[in-house]
Amino acid sequence: MPTNNVPMLDLQYQHRLVAAEVAEGFTRVLDASSYVLGPEAAAFERAYAEYLGVAHVLGVGNGTDALVLALRAAGIGEGDEVILPANTFVATAEAVALVGAKPVLVDSGEDFLIEADAVAVALTPLTRAVLPVHLYGQVADVQAIRGVVGSDVVVIEDAAQSQGAVRDGRAAGSLGDIAATSFYPGKNLGAYGDAGGVSTDSDRLADAVRALRNHGGVERYQHDVIGTNSRLDGLQAVVLSAKLRRLDEWNEQRRTIADRYRLLLGDVAAVALPIVGERSAHVYHQFVIQVDDRDRVFDEMAAAGIGVGIHYPKPIHLLGAFADRGLGAAGAFPRAERQAGRILSLPIYPGLTEQMQDRVVEELIRSVA
Numbered sequence: 001m002p003t004n005n006v007p008m009l010d011l012q013y014q015h016r017l018v019a020a021e022v023a024e025g026f027t028r029v030l031d032a033s034s035y036v037l038g039p040e041a042a043a044f045e046r047a048y049a050e051y052l053g054v055a056h057v058l059g060v061g062n063g064t065d066a067l068v069l070a071l072r073a074a075g076i077g078e079g080d081e082v083i084l085p086a087n088t089f090v091a092t093a094e095a096v097a098l099v100g101a102k103p104v105l106v107d108s109g110e111d112f113l114i115e116a117d118a119v120a121v122a123l124t125p126l127t128r129a130v131l132p133v134h135l136y137g138q139v140a141d142v143q144a145i146r147g148v149v150g151s152d153v154v155v156i157e158d159a160a161q162s163q164g165a166v167r168d169g170r171a172a173g174s175l176g177d178i179a180a181t182s183f184y185p186g187k188n189l190g191a192y193g194d195a196g197g198v199s200t201d202s203d204r205l206a207d208a209v210r211a212l213r214n215h216g217g218v219e220r221y222q223h224d225v226i227g228t229n230s231r232l233d234g235l236q237a238v239v240l241s242a243k244l245r246r247l248d249e250w251n252e253q254r255r256t257i258a259d260r261y262r263l264l265l266g267d268v269a270a271v272a273l274p275i276v277g278e279r280s281a282h283v284y285h286q287f288v289i290q291v292d293d294r295d296r297v298f299d300e301m302a303a304a305g306i307g308v309g310i311h312y313p314k315p316i317h318l319l320g321a322f323a324d325r326g327l328g329a330a331g332a333f334p335r336a337e338r339q340a341g342r343i344l345s346l347p348i349y350p351g352l353t354e355q356m357q358d359r360v361v362e363e364l365i366r367s368v369a
């Protein structure tokens, strides 16, 4: 039944393009009963490492585990401070808390990204790591952050929203000492369930993650450290390999949609468009505008059948889970807080047609008028 509705996300377009390849791959996995890690996972790890231009990719259970394992591999734990942006998905801060370290929040820039100057101010003798987030698919300035921290501070990228993004010619996920990513179905490179990955050039960090993800050892029944169980499934690896081959093309489609939003909304004074740096190839995991009276605009668009989102309604320090951790009172991170009240994510994904986009723009212009 044809409808005028535009969903926030539709993964069917991507699925149709990989369905045959995925079915073949699933048969290989099922025939070999290689469900956990195995040859398909190893093949994906190699392909993604090559794509990023890093020595190692380790497939893990999900993006949150990828962050935890990267932190643990780097030796971050009790008593350590880790600097991260106040505006991010909860998992970034959650991972820091899960390893027993203290999240130290910093405000974000007008482009929503963590800034090196803010990191410099937040440094203390207890700082052991910085966790820049490539929020919405735009790459944070990891090089500048590296420039303001000492060599004893580990830089861990949260690359969950930035598969395929590039800054200064280098892939997101290859810029820090180690990086974590998520292959949650809705990410730019998404599996058919939970999955994640850790990438690094360091043999030492890769070996540590390889053991930690597999009960603390790589040889059966040899457990050298207390690890966990967080491994990539063969079936998910099949999906990821098939989608990786199309990732650049799909990210290009996202950029085309973004350019068209800019064209159609450029003259609408009530809509602030996302700021993009010249040095970054944005992959638009989200296209995030800012408007006054956001909640009303959200409700009106939702009522008109337009799927819109808010990423994220509350910065980390204002979430219940972190309320008693002393991360900052209301007002501590004014830019992140102001943005949280104004941001609105518009539909953007491969398969979104110009006709659908016109509907989004039409309802948005009506709502902000």
Ligand SMILES: *Cc1c(COP(=O)(O)O)cnc(C)c1O
Pocket (backbone or CB within 6 Å): 062, 063, 064, 065, 088, 089, 091, 092, 133, 158, 160, 161, 181, 182, 183, 184, 194, 195, 196
């Ligand atoms: C999705 C996401 C994560 C967590 O990934 P999961 O696979 O859902 O655990 C972490 N950080 C950011 C910025 C994310 O968007």
